[in-house]
Amino acid sequence: MEPNGLYILLFSIHGLIRSESPELGVDADTGGQVKYVLELAKTLGEQKEVARVDLFTRLIESKSVAPDYSNVIEEISEKVRIVRIRCGGRKYIRKELLWPHLEEFIDNTIRYIKSQDRSPDVFHGHYTDAGYVAMELAAAFDTPLVFTGHSMGRNKKTKLLADGLSEKRINSHYKMSTRIGREEKIIRKADLIVTSTQQEIDKQYGLYTNGKHRNFAVIPPGIDLEVFYPYYDLQIDSELLSDEVKQTRVTLLNELNRFWAKPEKPFILALCRPDHRKNITGLIKAYGSDKSLQAIANLAIFAGIRNDISKMEENEKDVLTNMLLQMDTYDLYGKLAIPKKHDFATEVPELYRLCAETRGVFVNPALIEPFGITLIEASAVGLPIVATQEGGPRDIVENCDNGILVDVGDSEKVALAIHSLLVDQEAWNMYSNNGINGVRRHYSWNAHCKKYLAQLRQLFPDTVEEQEKEKIVVPYGSERPSFGKRLTNVNRLMITTIDNTLVGNDAHMRELFQLLESHQEELAWGIATGRSLELALEAMTEYDIPIPDILLCSVGTEIYYGPDFRMDKGWQNQISYQWKPEAIKDALDSFDFLVFQEAEGQSNYKISYYLEEKDGRLDQIRQKLAEYRLRCNVIYTHGQFLDILPLRASKGRAIDYISYKYEFSPRYIMVAGDSSDDEDMITGKTRGLIVANQSEKMNKLKGKTNIYFSSEQYAAGIIDGLYQYGFLQK
Numbered sequence: 001m002e003p004n005g006l007y008i009l010l011f012s013i014h015g016l017i018r019s020e021s022p023e024l025g026v027d028a029d030t031g032g033q034v035k036y037v038l039e040l041a042k043t044l045g046e047q048k049e050v051a052r053v054d055l056f057t058r059l060i061e062s063k064s065v066a067p068d069y070s071n072v073i074e075e076i077s078e079k080v081r082i083v084r085i086r087c088g089g090r091k092y093i094r095k096e097l098l099w100p101h102l103e104e105f106i107d108n109t110i111r112y113i114k115s116q117d118r119s120p121d122v123f124h125g126h127y128t129d130a131g132y133v134a135m136e137l138a139a140a141f142d143t144p145l146v147f148t149g150h151s152m153g154r155n156k157k158t159k160l161l162a163d164g165l166s167e168k169r170i171n172s173h174y175k176m177s178t179r180i181g182r183e184e185k186i187i188r189k190a191d192l193i194v195t196s197t198q199q200e201i202d203k204q205y206g207l208y209t210n211g212k213h214r215n216f217a218v219i220p221p222g223i224d225l226e227v228f229y230p231y232y233d234l235q236i237d238s239e240l241l242s243d244e245v246k247q248t249r250v251t252l253l254n255e256l257n258r259f260w261a262k263p264e265k266p267f268i269l270a271l272c273r274p275d276h277r278k279n280i281t282g283l284i285k286a287y288g289s290d291k292s293l294q295a296i297a298n299l300a301i302f303a304g305i306r307n308d309i310s311k312m313e314e315n316e317k318d319v320l321t322n323m324l325l326q327m328d329t330y331d332l333y334g335k336l337a338i339p340k341k342h343d344f345a346t347e348v349p350e351l352y353r354l355c356a357e358t359r360g361v362f363v364n365p366a367l368i369e370p371f372g373i374t375l376i377e378a379s380a381v382g383l384p385i386v387a388t389q390e391g392g393p394r395d396i397v398e399n400c401d402n403g404i405l406v407d408v409g410d411s412e413k414v415a416l417a418i419h420s421l422l423v424d425q426e427a428w429n430m431y432s433n434n435g436i437n438g439v440r441r442h443y444s445w446n447a448h449c450k451k452y453l454a455q456l457r458q459l460f461p462d463t464v465e466e467q468e469k470e471k472i473v474v475p476y477g478s479e480r481p482s483f484g485k486r487l488t489n490v491n492r493l494m495i496t497t498i499d500n501t502l503v504g505n506d507a508h509m510r511e512l513f514q515l516l517e518s519h520q521e522e523l524a525w526g527i528a529t530g531r532s533l534e535l536a537l538e539a540m541t542e543y544d545i546p547i548p549d550i551l552l553c554s555v556g557t558e559i560y561y562g563p564d565f566r567m568d569k570g571w572q573n574q575i576s577y578q579w580k581p582e583a584i585k586d587a588l589d590s591f592d593f594l595v596f597q598e599a600e601g602q603s604n605y606k607i608s609y610y611l612e613e614k615d616g617r618l619d620q621i622r623q624k625l626a627e628y629r630l631r632c633n634v635i636y637t638h639g640q641f642l643d644i645l646p647l648r649a650s651k652g653r654a655i656d657y658i659s660y661k662y663e664f665s666p667r668y669i670m671v672a673g674d675s676s677d678d679e680d681m682i683t684g685k686t687r688g689l690i691v692a693n694q695s696e697k698m699n700k701l702k703g704k705t706n707i708y709f710s711s712e713q714y715a716a717g718i719i720d721g722l723y724q725y726g727f728l729q730k
Helices: 032-044 099-114 128-141 153-162 167-174 176-189 198-207 243-257 280-288 291-296 314-329 347-357 373-380 393-400 411-423 425-442 445-457 465-471 483-489 498-502 506-518 533-542 569-575 581-588 617-627 651-661 676-682 696-701 714-724
Strands: 006-011 050-058 073-075 080-085 122-126 145-148 192-195 216-218 267-272 298-303 361-364 385-388 403-406 492-496 523-528 550-553 558-561 607-610 632-637 641-646 669-673 687-690 707-709
Touching: 006 032, 006 128, 032 050, 032 080, 032 122, 032 373, 032 445, 080 099, 099 128, 099 483, 099 569, 099 651, 122 128, 128 145, 128 176, 128 483, 145 176, 153 167, 153 176, 153 198, 167 176, 192 198, 192 445, 198 216, 198 393, 216 445, 243 347, 267 280, 267 347, 267 373, 280 291, 280 298, 280 314, 280 411, 291 411, 298 314, 347 361, 347 373, 361 373, 361 411, 373 385, 373 393, 373 425, 385 393, 385 411, 393 403, 393 425, 403 411, 403 425, 411 425, 492 498, 492 550, 492 651, 492 714, 498 533, 498 669, 498 714, 506 714, 523 651, 533 550, 550 651, 558 569, 558 651, 569 651, 581 607, 581 617, 617 632, 617 641, 651 669, 651 676, 669 676, 669 714, 676 687, 676 696, 687 696, 687 714
Parallel strands: 006 050, 006 122, 050 080, 122 145, 145 192, 192 216, 267 298, 267 361, 361 385, 385 403, 492 523, 492 669, 523 550, 669 687, 687 707
Antiparallel strands: 073 080, 550 558, 607 641, 632 641
16 A cells, blocks of 8 residues: 555445446445445545545345455455455345444454554545444544435434334334434534535434534535446447447347337336335326326336345335336336346446437436436436436536426426426427536536545645654653554553552552553553443552553453543443343342442443352352343452353453454463452463462462463563563563
């Protein structure tokens, strides 16, 4: 990768993205956003000031989808790649069901970043799920967050309620409450929000509490003008009519003519996903209710790709079923074509041109359209449009004067607009020419990327080269690089407990801190404690301990990073497996020898009691939990503290998780302790260090591999271990 220039990470999570022959319209997740992010990535990679663009999406390895989606790296160009990250298993999952798996996506993305030769400069999320991932990563690496919503939850919820769906159904199917909550936070955190139209800012982001006075940039997307060239170019330049183009045109005409009794008539074209928000049934009603329109034109609706309607998602199934029922209701046999599939890369441009050659009309009947990329594509080839008055089409028509905007909820108005374009040849010619010229002036990806990069430059007070300052060593008391950058750029990690290990000899503890400061480029450090975050901070204040890179609290059930103590949500998500705290409390409530600890001793993933162990009480507790089939981790320490943790939680497992997430080799992690409380983390795959003032119970570990018993006490023992394991050189 070039050392100079921006390293931009784009995110579009759902996974059905590939650079060659993208499968648009397969389902509700594969619409215009796929085309948008692919074209954005490709064109950004052509800009001189960009060093690398990685487009992150989900890795899918399933017989139900093409094998392309299981390739970890897909090279698009010299500077652009698709990077596929595993999360949520192997199978394809619709975007609404991905929320529980996004923390895994974040963790595995950090692992990928660690493998690169530099940290990203920008995280840009597309749609809410990717916005959330980009937000968490931008915070971890202290870099700008850019967000493009494409569609927003509050607006969608309003439309769904208006369509008659209940709030319960909306939340159940679309996870709308989760989505809207995340969108509020993303909007608040975003350094830049890119929209395609002013309408998005006013009518969509304006519905959010945090949507006022944010840093918005209206940057319309573009299209590939070499693909979407005017229909008349084929008549002028015979070389454009290659064998491939001829074959594509014949295939399309054969498919359409299967449906039409009079294929010589002009045709009305619609191209969209089978989603009820696209209002396909409204277009069929407008056509089916107007006999004169049927007399002068055929109708073709390409509603995604389908094989077996009965096996599709409920939304798509309902839309396609209603289309077929409407065909029967209005008796549109011989007039309405509903092909089962199309190839976007080769067939769609020719489809627009075929429609233009018949002097037909393109209709986008969506009730609201945030932008409307198909309107630009159709206009670029010279096809006049009819579309909704709501959303992006207003900006497009204002820029290009390429068609008619109507209330698409009124079928008579839709039919009248289409009819007027079909019969008024002068108007058709004007809108056709205006569209061709207007799209070239206003909607190219090169122009989009130049505006985009100009906006990014405003987010960086210094040049990208000057940002290399992050490598400069700074004192622990001053501002340090973000925890993401630190932990992905160091090779070694030291974790220690507080009592009787780090603390015990002030002079040696200060010496240790000085060593950590002077070697911070290659060595990070952390603290592991049974205390809650609040009590850990009190202890650190009492002993004047600087803020570590990592803080493991509440017996390893909580992991915090950096000076702002950012919680690791991925770890929380992982240990939540089979965790039933209320059921555990109920099961143990009958034991009167258990005393519930004070509130500061409790946490979401730790239930703590005081217990005097005698008469087999600990065995009784374990038996009771087993009787209720409550799988958890029972830890008893210091002869009085009983902690109940999730099955997957402990200090040692938390360290294993950090090792995996940031790709620390276990041989480059040293864990220091002094008592049996620390045994779980010292006896792992890492390098264990036991200080000389250890408890007698630790003697049983002598002779074990990867555990070093220092002859020095307290912090001096830690220093001794760092030299012994080669983390420091004398």
